Amino acid sequence: MTELDWLRQYVFTPDMFANDQVTNALLAGAVVSVVCAALGYFVVLRGLSFIGHAVTDIGFTGGAGAALLGLNALWGLATFCVAAALGVGALGDRARERDVATGVILALGLGLGAMFLYINTRYVNTPFTLLFGSIFEVDPDTTRVMVVIGLVCLAVLVVLYRPLLFSSLSPETAQARGVPLQLVSALFLACMAVAVAEAAQVVGVLLSTALLVGPAATAGYLVTRPGPATALAALLGVLETWLGIDLAYVSYYWPPGGKGWPVSFFITALVLVVYLLARLIRPGFRRHLPMSISQLPNPGAMPTPGARASCASPSASAIPAHRQRTAAHLREA
C-alpha cells in the first residue's frame, strides 16, 4: 500500500463528495459554522458563553417536544432557544449574576426533554441525535431552511454591528448617544439563539456552544481587530467543521473497522486542539515604542507640542517608588 493509498483510505477520500449525505452535511456545516463564528465574537465580548449553553439546553426541551409531536426538531429547538434567550434578555444583567437560577432552569429544561424523549416511542435515535447531533442525517429541506435563517441572522448582525459593538464595550456611553440598548441586546440574543439551535443540528445540543465560542475565542488570540477576528473565526469554524465531517466519514475504515466515529467528537476535538494551538503560538504584542510613554519619567515626552507645553514634570515625590527606580535606570541608560 502506497502512502497515497493510505491517505485516501484513512484521512481523506474524494469519494465522499459523491455521497449526497456528505455534500449536504458540508453545506449545512458551513452555514452553521459561519453564523456561529460571526456571532461568537460578540458572545465572547459580552461574556455570554454560559448563557449560550443554557439557551441550547432549554432548546433541547423544544426539540424533544417537537419530536414527540412528530414535527421537525429544528423548529422546536429554535422556538425554545429564542424564547429562552429573550427571557434571559428580559432579566438583563441580572441573568449573568444569577448563575444559580440559570443553572436550575436549564437543568429543568434537560429533565423535561428527557421525559418527552422517554414518552416518545416513535424515533429510537432521537435522544442521541438531539444531544450529540447527527449532521449526516439532516435532510436537504432542513438544510435549505438552515441556509435561509442563517443568512437572516448574518444580515441582522450586519445591521446591528456598530451599536452592538458600542453597547458591548461602553453601555452607558452608547445609551447616552441614543443606542436602544434593550432592543440591540434582544435582537442579538435572538440571533444567538437561532445560531445555537442550528448548531445543535450539527454537533447536538450539548456541544453547540463549541462552535459558537471556540473559533471566536481562537481568533481572539491571533488578531487584534473586530472585523478580521470575525472573518478568521468564520474561516476556522468552517475548516474545523469540514475536517470533522471528513474524518467522521473516513473513520468507517479505521481499525477495527465497520463502525464510524461520531462527527461531533471530531468537530469539538478539532475546535479544542486549534484553540490550544492558538494559545501557544499567539503573537506577543509589542508596542510601537520600546517602552510605554506612561512609564517614562517625564510626561513632557508626549508627542504633541501642546501636550509638552502644558505638562510640567511632576515633582519626584509625586512619582511612586517603583517608577522612580525606572526613571533612574533610564537616566543611567
Added chain:
Amino acid sequence: MADLAAAAAVLHLDRVALSLGGHPVLREVSLDLHAGEFVGLIGANGAGKTTLLRLILGLLRPDSGAVQVLGRPVGRGNAAVGYVPQKQQFDPETPLRGRDLVALGIDGQRWGIPWPSRQRRRRVDDALRQVGALEYADAPVGRLSGGEQQRLLIAQALLADPKILLLDEPLSHLDIRSASEVVRLVARIGKARGVAVLLVAHDMNPLLEAMDRVLYLAEGRSAVGTVEEVVRTEVLSQLYGYPVDVLHVRGRILVVGGSEILVGGQPEHEVHAHD
C-alpha cells in the same frame, strides 16, 4: 439677568430634584456651566454624583427643576454632551484595538458596519493625538493601563465634538501621577476647544490646580463656587445640615464630619460604588 446667565451657559441646572425608589437623591441642585470652564463635581459616595450625570445625559428625568443643555431641555442622543464612563474592565485577549474603541465616538450609534475611509482614520488619529494616545492606539485595549484606557475614552468622547464633557470618576483607579496627568490633559483640552468640563471625583485634591469652580454635593443639595468660597467649615456644615470640619493637612483638603472623613480621605480602591 438670571435668564441671560442661563442663556449663556452651556449647561443650566435649576433647582433639580429627583427621587429614585422613593428615596430623595437630589433635592435642590443648581449650576450654570460655561464654555471652557472646568468644574469638579465633588461629593461622598452616594451623594448623587452619577445620578446628576445621568440627568444631564438625558437618561433620567428630574422630578422638578430644569436641566438645559445649550438652552434646550435635554434628551438622549445629544451629541453636545460627551461622556466618559467609570472605569471598565476589558479582557486582555479582547480582539479590539484602542483605535476601534475610539472610532465608535464618530457614529457608534448608527446601524450597519462603518465603511473605512481616509477621513474616518484622520479624525480618529486627530482625537488620539489630542490625548497623547497615538503610539498605543493599535494595541489591544485590554493590555493597556487604566490611565491609557482613560485617555482612549476621552478621545472617543471628543470625536462627537461635544460642548460639554462629563467624566465619571476618571481618577478613581489611577495612581497619583496618572491621575494628575489625566486632570491636566482634560483641563488643557477644555481650554483649547472651549469645552466645558464637569469631572466627578470623590476627592478634590487632584483637581485643585485645574478646576475653576467646585460643585459640591451633599444631602441632595449643592454649593457652587471656587474652592475657597465653598470648601469652608461654615458653608459645608450648612450643606450637610450638621457640623463638619474642613481640614488642610499637608496641602490636602479633608472634609470631616463626626468621626468619618467624608471627602478626600478614602483609599482609591474602595471608591467605585455607584451613586
